[in-house]
Amino acid sequence: MSVVSPATKPGSPATKPVNLERRSLLSAIRPSRAILNIVLVVSAVFWLVPTIGLAIISLRPESLFQQSGWWTALTAPSQLTLSNYQTLFAQGLVARGVLDSLITSLEITVPATLLVTIISSLTAYSLVFGRWPGRSVVFLVIVGLLVVPIQVALIPVVQEYRVFGDLSGFNPFGTIPGVVIFHVAFGLPFGIFLMYNFYSGIPKEMLEAGRIDGAGEWQLFRRVALPLGLPAAASLMIFQFIWVWNDLLVALIFLGNNKHATLTIFLFEQTRTLAANYWIISTGAMISIFIPLIVFFSFQRYFVRGVLAGAVK
Amino acid sequence: MASVTFDHVVKRYTSDLTVVKDFNVEVADKEFMVLVGPSGCGKSTALRMLAGLESISEGQIRIGDRVINNIAAKDRDIAMVFQSYALYPHMSVYDNMAFPLQMQHMKKAEIDKRVKSASSSLGLGNFLDRKPRALSGGQRQRVALGRAIVRNPQVFLLDEPLSNLDAKLRAQTRIELQKLHRDLGTTFIYVTHDQVEAMTMGDRIAIMNAGILQQVGTPGDIYDHPANIFVAGFVGTPTMNFVAATVQDGVATASGFHVKLPKALPAAKGILGFRPEAVTDRIPDPDSAMEMKVDVVERLGSDQFLYGKVGGDSVTARVDPRIKVEPGDSIKLGLDTRTLHFFDSETELALL
Ligand SMILES: Nc1ncnc2c1ncn2[C@@H]1O[C@H](COP(=O)(O)OP(=O)(O)OP(=O)(O)O)[C@@H](O)[C@H]1O
Numbered sequence: 001m002s003v004v005s006p007a008t009k010p011g012s013p014a015t016k017p018v019n020l021e022r023r024s025l026l027s028a029i030r031p032s033r034a035i036l037n038i039v040l041v042v043s044a045v046f047w048l049v050p051t052i053g054l055a056i057i058s059l060r061p062e063s064l065f066q067q068s069g070w071w072t073a074l075t076a077p078s079q080l081t082l083s084n085y086q087t088l089f090a091q092g093l094v095a096r097g098v099l100d101s102l103i104t105s106l107e108i109t110v111p112a113t114l115l116v117t118i119i120s121s122l123t124a125y126s127l128v129f130g131r132w133p134g135r136s137v138v139f140l141v142i143v144g145l146l147v148v149p150i151q152v153a154l155i156p157v158v159q160e161y162r163v164f165g166d167l168s169g170f171n172p173f174g175t176i177p178g179v180v181i182f183h184v185a186f187g188l189p190f191g192i193f194l195m196y197n198f199y200s201g202i203p204k205e206m207l208e209a210g211r212i213d214g215a216g217e218w219q220l221f222r223r224v225a226l227p228l229g230l231p232a233a234a235s236l237m238i239f240q241f242i243w244v245w246n247d248l249l250v251a252l253i254f255l256g257n258n259k260h261a262t263l264t265i266f267l268f269e270q271t272r273t274l275a276a277n278y279w280i281i282s283t284g285a286m287i288s289i290f291i292p293l294i295v296f297f298s299f300q301r302y303f304v305r306g307v308l309a310g311a312v313k
Numbered sequence: 314m315a316s317v318t319f320d321h322v323v324k325r326y327t328s329d330l331t332v333v334k335d336f337n338v339e340v341a342d343k344e345f346m347v348l349v350g351p352s353g354c355g356k357s358t359a360l361r362m363l364a365g366l367e368s369i370s371e372g373q374i375r376i377g378d379r380v381i382n383n384i385a386a387k388d389r390d391i392a393m394v395f396q397s398y399a400l401y402p403h404m405s406v407y408d409n410m411a412f413p414l415q416m417q418h419m420k421k422a423e424i425d426k427r428v429k430s431a432s433s434s435l436g437l438g439n440f441l442d443r444k445p446r447a448l449s450g451g452q453r454q455r456v457a458l459g460r461a462i463v464r465n466p467q468v469f470l471l472d473e474p475l476s477n478l479d480a481k482l483r484a485q486t487r488i489e490l491q492k493l494h495r496d497l498g499t500t501f502i503y504v505t506h507d508q509v510e511a512m513t514m515g516d517r518i519a520i521m522n523a524g525i526l527q528q529v530g531t532p533g534d535i536y537d538h539p540a541n542i543f544v545a546g547f548v549g550t551p552t553m554n555f556v557a558a559t560v561q562d563g564v565a566t567a568s569g570f571h572v573k574l575p576k577a578l579p580a581a582k583g584i585l586g587f588r589p590e591a592v593t594d595r596i597p598d599p600d601s602a603m604e605m606k607v608d609v610v611e612r613l614g615s616d617q618f619l620y621g622k623v624g625g626d627s628v629t630a631r632v633d634p635r636i637k638v639e640p641g642d643s644i645k646l647g648l649d650t651r652t653l654h655f656f657d658s659e660t661e662l663a664l665l
C-alpha cells in the first residue's frame with residue numbers, strides 16, 4: 001500500500017492508487033494468461049481428437065465408414081445414429097463376445113485395483129508409523145522397484161508360475177488370478193510410494209495420541225490413517241484401475257490360451273480379422289472408455305482438499 | 314496411588330547422543346509437577362518415556378509401585394495433551410472425545426455421559442457436532458483437554474499445551490488448568506519452557522538443562538535458593554545480576570561496590586548473584602551502596618527497571634516508579650543483603 005500524503009482529502013486518495021496498482025497488475029498478467037489458455041486448449045483438442053473421432057465413428061452407420069471420413073459428420077449431423085449401439089445391445093453383446101470380455105476385464109481389474117489399494121495402504125502405514133528398524137531401507141528398495149519395466153519381468157514370471165505350479169499343483173499361468181497377481185505385484189511399488197508420501201504428511205502425534213488412548217495399530221489404521229488417506233487411496237484406485245483396464249500386453253501373455261479374453265484383447269483381435277467390423281470396434285472402444293470414466297467420476301468426490309485442516313495448531 | 318518415579322532414567326538415541334541423563338524425580342500423588350527448561354533440554358523426551366512413546370535406555374520409571382518400562386502405552390493409564398493438540402480432523406468434537414472410551418469398549422451410554430459432562434464443564438457443549446477445523450485455537454485446546462479428562466486417568470501429561478494460544482488466553486487457561494487439577498485430584502506433569510508458567514502453576518518445579526536435572530523444589534524454594542547459576546538465571550524476570558567478586562573476611566568485593574556477606578565464607582573468587590529487586594533506591598546500609606550509570610530505563614507502571622553499569626559490571630535495578638531517571642544519569646542505589654547469592658565460579662554451585 002502506498003503512503004497517502006496528509007494534505008489530500010481522507011477517504012478517496014486511499015482507494016485510487018490501489019485501483020491503479022491492480023489494473024497494471026492485471027494487464028501484466030493477461031498476455032501470459034492468454035498464451036497459457038491457448039496452449040491448454042490446443043493440447044486438450046489434440047488429445048481429444050482421436051477420442052471424438054472414435055465416438056463419431058461409433059455413432060455413424062457402418063455403411064458410411066467406407067465412403068467418407070468421420071469429420072463429415074461435423075457438417076452433416078444427420079448421419080449420427082444410435083443404431084450401432086442398438087445392434088450391439090440387441091444381439092451382438094453376447095453373440096460377439098463383448099459381454100464376456102467385459103466381464104473378464106472386470107474380473108481382472110477390480111481385484112487388482114482393490115488389492116493394490118489395500119496392500120499399499122497397509123504397507124505404507126507400517127513403513128511410516130511402524131516402529132521396526134530398517135523401515136527406510138525397505139522403502140528405498142520399494143522405490144527402486146519403480147524403475148523395473150514390466151517387459152523384462154514377463155518371461156521370468158511365467159517361469160516362476162510354472163515352478164509354483166510344479167510345487168503346489170496350481171499353475172497361475174493362463175488363469176485370471178495369474179494376471180491379477182502380476183498386476184498387483186507391479187502396481188504395489190507405485191501404490192506404496194503414493195500412500196507413503198501421503199501418510200508422511202499426517203502428524204505423528206495424531207497416532208501417538210491414539211496409542212496412549214488405547215488404540216491398537218489396526219484400530220489406528222482403520223479409524224485414523226485410512227479415513228485421512230482417502231484422497232490418496234482414491235487417486236491410487238483410479239490410476240490402478242485405468243492402468244489395468246487398458247492393459248493389453250500382460251493379459252495377452254498371461255491369459256495364454258484361456259478362452260476368456262479381456263476387452264483390450266477382444267478389440268485387438270477384431271482389428272485383425274480380415275473383414276474388420278469397425279462398428280463393433282468403435283462401440284466396444286467407447287464402452288471401454290466409459291467404464292474408467294464412471295470410476296473416475298464416482299471417486300472424484302474424495303479429492304477433497306485440506307482434509308487435514310484443523311488437525312494441529 | 315499415582316505417584317510417578319523417575320529412577321536413574323537415561324535416554325540415549327545413539328551411543329554419543331544422550332538427551333536425558335540420570336534423571337531422578339519423584340512426583341507425589343495428586344501433585345502438579347512442572348518440568349521446565351530451555352528448548353531442546355529433553356523435557357518432552359522425559360515425558361514421552363513416561364507416556365510410552367519412547368523406549369527407556371536405562372533406569373526405571375514407576376507409576377505407584379508398578380514399573381512401567383515394558384508396559385505398552387495404552388496400558389499405563391495415562392492421558393496426554395500434545396502441544397499440537399493432535400485432534401482427529403475427520404471426527405467431530407464428540408467423536409474426538411469419545412475415541413479413547415470407545416477404545417476401552419465402554420458402553421455407549423457411559424461414553425455419552427462422560428463426554429457430555431466433560432464438554433459442558435469445558436464450555437464445549439455447543440460445539441460437539443463440529444469438526445476441529447471449525448474451532449478456534451482455544452476451543453481446540455479445550456477439546457484436547459476434554460479427550461484427556463473423559464478417560465479419568467491416573468496421571469495427566471501436558472506437553473506445552475498453551476504455547477499455541479495468545480497471551481491473554483494463555484493466562485486465562487493457566488488458571489483454568491489449575492482449577493481443573495484441583496477438581497480432578499489427579500497427578501499432573503506439565504512440560505513448558507516458560508518459567509512464568511512454571512512458577513505460577515507448579516506445586517513443585519523440576520528444572521532441566523541439557524538433559525540434566527538441575528533442581529527440584531517449590532517455586533518459592535527455587536526462587537529464593539537456586540542451586541546453581543543456571544537455575545538462578547533461568548527463574549525470575551528480569552534475570553538475576555551476576556558479577557564477579559572476591560570474598561575476603563566476610564566481605565565480597567566487586568568492581569563497583571563491596572558488600573558484607575550474611576554468612577561467613579572461605580576466602581575465594583566467585584560470582585555474586587542478586588536479583589533486581591534487591592537493588593533499590595532505598596539504601597539500608599551505606600557501606601554496600603553503589604553508583605549506577607544508567608543506560609536504559611524501563612517503566613512498567615508498577616515497577617521501574619534500570620539497566621546500567623556499576624563499576625565494570627552490568628546490573629539491573631528495580632526502583633520506585635515515581636523516581637525520575639533518564640538514560641545517562643548516575644544514581645546511587647542500595648543493596649538488600651538478605652537475598653544475596655554466591656556461586657563457585659568453577660562448579661557454578663551455590664555456596665550461599
Ligand atoms: N528421534 C530423535 N533422534 C535423535 N535426537 C532426538 C530425537 N528426538 C529428539 N532428539 C533430541 O533430543 C533433544 C531433546 O529433545 P526434546 O524434544 O525432549 O526437547 P524439549 O526439551 O522438549 O524442547 P522443546 O522445548 O523445544 O520442545 C533435542 O536436542 C533433540 O534434538
Ligand SMILES: [Mg+2]
Pocket residue numbers: 356357358472
Ligand atoms: Mg518439547
